[in-house]
Amino acid sequence: MKQKITLKKIAKEFGVSISTVSKALKDSHEISLEVKERIQAFAKYYHYKPNNLALNLRNQKTKTIGVIIPEIVHHFFTTVITGIEKLANDKGYNVMICLSNESYEKEVLNMDMLANGVVDGIIVSVAKETEEKGTYDHFRELIHNGMPLVMFDRVIEEIKCNKVIADDKGGAFLATDKLINNGCTKIAIITTPDYVTVGCERKEGYLKALEAGNLKINKDLIINIDDKQSVEDQLQILFLNENIPDGIFAVNEIYAATVMKVAASFGYHIPDDIEVIGFTDSLISEFATPSITSVSQHGRSMGQKAFELLLDEIDSEDSDYQYKTALIQTDLKVRNSTKKTHLQKL
Amino acid sequence: MKQKITLKKIAKEFGVSISTVSKALKDSHEISLEVKERIQAFAKYYHYKPNNLALNLRNQKTKTIGVIIPEIVHHFFTTVITGIEKLANDKGYNVMICLSNESYEKEVLNMDMLANGVVDGIIVSVAKETEEKGTYDHFRELIHNGMPLVMFDRVIEEIKCNKVIADDKGGAFLATDKLINNGCTKIAIITTPDYVTVGCERKEGYLKALEAGNLKINKDLIINIDDKQSVEDQLQILFLNENIPDGIFAVNEIYAATVMKVAASFGYHIPDDIEVIGFTDSLISEFATPSITSVSQHGRSMGQKAFELLLDEIDSEDSDYQYKTALIQTDLKVRNSTKKTHLQKL
DNA sequence: TTTTATTACGAAACCGTTGGAGTGAAATTT
DNA sequence: AAATTTCACTCCAACGGTTTCGTAATAAAA
Incomplete structure (x- = not known):
């Protein structure tokens, strides 16, 4: 300059x-x-x-917040960022975005960097690897050092901080219940490994809905997708069993779109033979054929709420600040991968 | 803290x-x-x-770069960011992301903010509104003040700075040429208003390919989509004319997916009746049915190149620094919206 | 023994801004 | 006329670090 x-x-x-x-x-x-x-x-x-640099030094703050997300090439996270960014800008804050690429090490690195006088607060969605390892000391230390921290979507129960989560369980219940009401009796779930908290929550909602609908749980219909292999290959098994599902709830959009393709390759028609519901509502659901009925997560609202909570903590001078957990409602966006006509609930 | x-x-x-x-x-x-x-x-x-703040002040630099993009909820931009972020982190730089939301005013605001000692350099993709207005003084002033600036994808010819562009014209030529080789004779293009530079470039590639293929230009087959109305509605006209196209080149993925839906609603089968090629290769192309043959833009490479050029300028001490324009190759990802069998090129 | 080098550290300037404390001169009060 | 207040500034410390220059004490060379 x-x-x-x-x-x-x-x-x-x-x-x-x-x-x-x-x-x-x-x-x-x-x-x-x-x-x-x-x-x-x-x-x-x-x-x-x-000069901003001088002001930062003098005021010991930067009017910048950091956001650490696992991946940016992911519609849900970008909607959250949109929400954060909008509100942050209105409040005079800048947003620094860091990607953990689902790696524990990079998450720690990013946090160390941000914590060192770069930002006034951090919003994070935990990397899968961190969830898998269960190593959370970097969060504890951050909080111990007084850096305001908000977790969203992928949050960690045992860490005490502000949190924003989608009503994953409720959304999954909604989806599964919809399938049940549409007459499905053999409902499969396609989910993540159990250490991914959101996958777990959604599975719980699914199980709860089955129970409420008096359907029994069939282990063959619960597919845990492993990141290391091809999703298609892992889905084949669903159609090679005796027990072909007539309804499928996928915990994300990619799984939903992929299972539709695989089902089609086995000659099944959606939604006539099999109905499908996904989770996270973005362009894939909209443009797939048939378009996919999905649980919509309101990423924007989550982002806004996350920033709101962060700012609340930044501005608070209380030593006994009370952490909150905001639950953002999910709802069902009905499209063409489920049948129009359906039995009324009793 | x-x-x-x-x-x-x-x-x-x-x-x-x-x-x-x-x-x-x-x-x-x-x-x-x-x-x-x-x-x-x-x-x-x-x-x-x-303390970073102290170092920043003393060194008069922040080891942070700013990226201004029109929208983050857009797969292409996120791939570019991924590329930028990766390389930037390797070189010890942080990335601050700002969204212009296609608004001229917000672009200017973001730039002013970033320029004020927040970052060491800026990477920008110009907002549509700015392209429409043709007001570029904010870029000129930035450069005049010695702030390194790189434009990518949506660049402005008359501004002298480093640039990274996809070979839009080449990609469009590739796509159109593919349709011609597949035997299409009535090839439509679905593009943006003319002030959007990338749309313009792609149209030129389309026209060039038509010329090379000895097909004459039909104005009815050139559709400029207006942002203010529904895309579907504007596409209807294509199938209400006498001259129904047998090949369609859409300058982005959304237009491609949408035109497929509209074509289907008129009873046409893709790719048998009409072949479709899109631009920008992301999840929609992959998961649409049929999956969409697309011109792939290599966003990651663009991002990396953009950061490379920015760093080059930041590190340069020459007063007669030579600006470069990097052209990133595009290529065709063939999927199922075009026919498998095709006539050989003469 | 005097001069010069070396060692090991401190003082101070600097980056740019802020804000409380101090100050000399004029204006006002006593 | 003396004391006080007001005005309109300047000075200085602080934020936290880096770096140049200076210097006292000791060691080596003349």
Whole structure:
């Protein structure tokens, strides 16, 4: 950067002290009207703006928040970011985005970096690897050091901080219940490994709905997808058994779209033979054929709420600050992967 | 934040001066081995880290770059960001992401903010509104002030700075040419308003391919989609004319997926009756039915190249720095919205 | 023994801004 | 006329770190 105009330069120009200039620009009563006007005019002409770096150092804050997400190439996270960004900008905050790529190590690295005077607070969605390892000391230390922290979506029960979660269990219940009401009796779930908290929650909702609908649980219809292999291959088994499902609840969009493709390759028609519901509502659900009925997560609201809670903690001076957990409602967006006509619930 | 350990505190602890501590931690030869060891051990024990804010102020740089994109809920931009982020992190830089939401005003606001000592350089993809208005003074001023700037994807010809663009024209040619080779003679293009530079480039590639294939241009087959109305409605006209296209090139994925839906609603089968090719290769193309043959843009490479160029400019001390424009190759990802069998090119 | 080098550290400037404390001169009060 | 207040500034410390320069004490060279 070309050297910018500073208080010092203005002071030199007018032959006054730096503090005079500073005060003049702040319209202080200590400075005579005439001097103030001249200095202000000069500063305006040269587009004087206080140097942010200096202000940061002096105020010990940066008006920036950090967001650590597992991946950015993921519609849900981008909607959350949109929500965060909007509100943050309105409140005069900048947003620094870091990607953990689902890696524990990178999550820790990012947090260390952000914590070192770069941001005033951090919003994080925990990396899968961290969830798998169960190592949470980096969060504890961060909180211990007084850095405001909000977790969203993938949160950790035992860490005490503000949290924002989608009503995963409720959404999964909604979806499974819809399938039951539509007459499905053999309902499969396609979910993540159990250490992924959201996958777990959604499975619970699924199980609860089965129970409520008096359907018994069939282990063959519960598919835990392993990241290391092809999703297609792992889904084949669902259609090679005797027990072909007539309804499928997938805990994310990709699984839903993929299972539709696999089902189609086995000659099944959706929704006539098999009905499918996904989770997380984005473009895939909208543009797949048939379009996919999905549990919508309201990522934007989650992002806004997350920032709101973060700001609340940043601004709080209480030593006995009370952490909150916000539950964001989910709802069902009905499209064409489920049947139009359905039996009424009793 | 809880007050962190500083040089001053260490100095007090050992009864030495701050500079001694600073030098000791930098392993300076000016400090005796014994003192160095004691100070280093102490610092390590207390996890001393130099305060970033102080370093920023002293060095007049932040080791942070800013990225301004029109929207983050857009697969292409997220792949670019992934590329930027990866390389930036490797080089010790942080990434601050700002969204212009396609608004000129927000673009300017973001740039002003970033320029004010927040980042060492800026990567931008120009907002539609800015392209429409044709007002570029904010870029000129930024460059004039010596802030390194790289434009990607949506770039502005007349602004002198580093640029990274996809070979839009080449990709469009590739796509159109593929349709021609597949035997299509009535090829439509679905594109953006003309002020969107990438849309324009792609149209040129389309026209060039038609010319090369000795097909004449039919105005009825050129659809400029207007953002303000429903895309579906605007596409109807294509199938209400006498001249129903047998091939469609859409300048983005949404248009491609949408036109397939509209075509299907008119009873046409894809790819048998009409072949479709999109632009930008992401999940929609992959999961649509049929999956969509697309021109792939290599967003990651674009991001990496953009950061590379930015760093090059940041590190350069030349006053006669030479700006470059990097052209990132596009290629065709063939899927099921085009026919498998095709005539060989002469 | 005097001069010069070396060692090991401290003082101070600097980055840019802020704000409380101090100050000399003029204006006002006593 | 003396004391006090007001005005309009300047000075200085602080934020936390880096770096140049200075210097006292000791060691080596002349």
